[in-house]
Amino acid sequence: MTWDHVLEQLEDGICLLSPELNIVRINQAFADLIGEQIEHLIGRPGNEVMQGLGRRGVLSTQSSKSEDLEYSTDRILDHLLENPDPAPGASDDAADIADHQRLRTTLIPLPEDDGELFGYLLVLRDSSGAVAHEREIARAEQLARLGELAASLAHEIRNPLAGIQGAVDILIGRRDPEDPERKVLEGVRNEVARIDESIRKLLVHARPREARARLTLLSDPVRRAVILGRSHASYLKRNQGKSIRILYSGDQERLSLLIDELLIEDAVLNLILNAIESIEDSGAIRVSVKRQDSQPDRPASATIEIEDTGCGITEENLTRIFAPFYTTSPNGTGLGLPAVRRIVRGHGGTIEVESTPGRGSTFRIRLPIQS
Numbered sequence: 001m002t003w004d005h006v007l008e009q010l011e012d013g014i015c016l017l018s019p020e021l022n023i024v025r026i027n028q029a030f031a032d033l034i035g036e037q038i039e040h041l042i043g044r045p046g047n048e049v050m051q052g053l054g055r056r057g058v059l060s061t062q063s064s065k066s067e068d069l070e071y072s073t074d075r076i077l078d079h080l081l082e083n084p085d086p087a088p089g090a091s092d093d094a095a096d097i098a099d100h101q102r103l104r105t106t107l108i109p110l111p112e113d114d115g116e117l118f119g120y121l122l123v124l125r126d127s128s129g130a131v132a133h134e135r136e137i138a139r140a141e142q143l144a145r146l147g148e149l150a151a152s153l154a155h156e157i158r159n160p161l162a163g164i165q166g167a168v169d170i171l172i173g174r175r176d177p178e179d180p181e182r183k184v185l186e187g188v189r190n191e192v193a194r195i196d197e198s199i200r201k202l203l204v205h206a207r208p209r210e211a212r213a214r215l216t217l218l219s220d221p222v223r224r225a226v227i228l229g230r231s232h233a234s235y236l237k238r239n240q241g242k243s244i245r246i247l248y249s250g251d252q253e254r255l256s257l258l259i260d261e262l263l264i265e266d267a268v269l270n271l272i273l274n275a276i277e278s279i280e281d282s283g284a285i286r287v288s289v290k291r292q293d294s295q296p297d298r299p300a301s302a303t304i305e306i307e308d309t310g311c312g313i314t315e316e317n318l319t320r321i322f323a324p325f326y327t328t329s330p331n332g333t334g335l336g337l338p339a340v341r342r343i344v345r346g347h348g349g350t351i352e353v354e355s356t357p358g359r360g361s362t363f364r365i366r367l368p369i370q371s
Contacts, residue, residue, distance in 0.1 A: 007027040008027055008028055008029075010027060010029060011029055011125075011126075012029060012123050012124060012125045013026070013027065013029045013030030013031075013032070013033045013034070013123065013124035013125070014026065014027045014029070014030055014121070014122075014123060015030050015046070015121070015122040015123075015124070016119055016120075016121060016122075017046050017119050017120040017121075017122055018119050019117045019118070019119055019120075021045060021046040021047065021120070022043060022044065022045055022046065023041050023042055023043060023044050023045075023046055023049065024042070024119065025042070026038060026041055026042070029124075030124055033103060033124045033126060034049060034124075036049075046122065103124050103125065103126055104124070104125045105122065105123065105124055105125075106122075106123040106125075107120055107121070107122055107123075108120065108121040108122075108123070154199045157195075157199060158196070158199055161192060161195060161196055161199070164192055165189065165192045165193070165196070168185055168188050168189045168192065169189065171185050172185045172186060172189065212260050213258045213259055213260050213347070214258065214259075214260075214261075215256050215257070215258055216256065216257060216258075216259050216261045217254065217255070217256055218250075218255045218256070218257050218259065218264070218289055218302050218304070218367070219250045219254075219255070219289050220261060221259070221261040221262070221264040221265035221268065222248075222250055222264070222265075222268050222287065222289050222304055223248065223250070224265050225265045225266075225268035225269040225272055225287075226246055226248045226268075226272065226287050228269055228272075229246050229269060229272035229273065229276065229285070229287075230246050232273065232276060233245075233246055233276055236276070241281075242276075242279070242281060242282065243281070243282040243283075244276055244279055244282065244283055244284070244285065245283075245284045245285070246272065246284075246285045246287065247284060247285070247286045247287070248286075248287045248288070249286075249287075249288045249289075250287070250288050250289030250290070250304075255289065255291060255302045255369070257302055257367055257369065257370065258370055259347055259367065260347070263343045263346070263347075264304075264343070264347070266339075266343065267339075267340045267343040267344060267365065268287070268304060268306065268365075270336045270337070270339065270340050271306045271340060271363050271365075272285060272287065272306060273336075274336065274337070275306055275308035275310060275361070276308075277310075277329060278308055278310025278311050278312070278360075278361065279308060279309065279310040279311075280310075280311065283308065283309035283310060283360075284308070284309050285306065285307070285308045285309075286305070286306075286307045286308075287304070287305070287306050287307075288303075288304070288305045288307075289302065289303070289304055289305075290302075290303050290305070291303075291369070292366070299368060299369075300368075300369045301349070301366040301367060301368055301369055302366070302367045302368075302369055303364055303365065303366050303367075304364070304365040304367070305362060305363070305364050305365075306362070306363045307360065307361075307362040307363075308360045308361055308362075309359070309360040310360050310361065311357070311358065311360075312355045312356050312357040312358055312359055312360055312361055313353070313355040313357065313361055314357050318353065318355060321337050321353070322337050322338055322341050323338070340365075344365050344367070347367055347368075348367070348368050349365060349366050349367040349368060350365075350366045351363065351364065351365050351366075352364045352366070
């Protein structure tokens with residue numbers, strides 16, 4: 001077995017640099033991580049090749065130091081990753097590395113037996129998955145602490161709130177139906193009820209019930225959510241003049257999945273109500289259930305799609321809509337979409353969103369089809 005064969009079996013990118021930091025030899029993994037062909041990299045200055053990665057901020061570094069070297073590897077790494085202007089005609093394909101990619105670099109000096117510097121070994125390792133995993137753990141810990149705090153606050157608020165509601169009910173009972181003060185007290189009671197509902201949602205988010213899955217026709221809970229959504233749309237038409245059509249297609253897809261149908265119904269209804277709120281005067285919401293056959297990078301799934309013609313979501317807000325308590329609605333709690341994502345993930349699924357401001361949004365829930 002040759003060294004070339006060994007290098008090509010490695011998942012890490014390996015690059016041999018000369019003492020002058022020119023590329024002498026690389027393996028295919030290194031070329032793939034950089035985004036260029038091997039023959040286009042050999043002989044080029046290392047910092048010219050690496051500058052795109054440094055500019056995109058996808059690198060973290062560590063070095064293997066040697067006190068006998070004229071330059072420490074920290075300084076060499078700084079030189080490699082600095083951002084000089086590209087040489088005339090130099091390729092800048094490295095700048096096309098995906099924004100979500102994260103690479104770790106290690107630089108190892110290679111001294112000869114007589115102490116002279118033979119060159120450097122530069123190692124690139126794709127740590128994107130590890131970084132994403134670390135973020136997910138941090139997020140889970142944050143939500144756990146948030147849940148404990150929310151449950152404690154809800155308990156402290158709900159007890160006196162019950163006393164306030166009871167006192168208001170007594171005062172209302174002592175007023176004549178035409179008494180102006182009765183109207184004021186009824187308004188207070190409604191606000192207390194609204195606060196209590198917000199606290200209930202907060203407790204559901206802090207202490208979600210475990211899914212009770214059974215084999216269910218997916219269209220059943222989706223159809224029930226559509227019926228409830230249409231009822232709400234009818235109410236808004238009578239009282240606010242909104243004209244919203246909710247269209248449904250999916251009964252032809254006889255997809256039976258292991259799901260908690262009440263949780264799936266809650267998730268779909270939440271998305272429908274959000275869609276209704278995003279429509280100012282008139283518009284349409286399309287809800288569908290369909291099967292997605294397996295792809296090379298994705299197993300077969302059942303997809304629930306909720307598409308609206310509402311105001312849409314800005315690119316900035318798209319990155320924040322699933323964060324607890326984040327909302328752009330004056331009456332929202334910011335707990336609906338985090339709850340939807342938690343339900344979907346609890347079923348082993350994913351949720352995606354596409355949106356164009358001024359044209360509308362599309363949410364897709366993908367649930368795995370058990371073989």
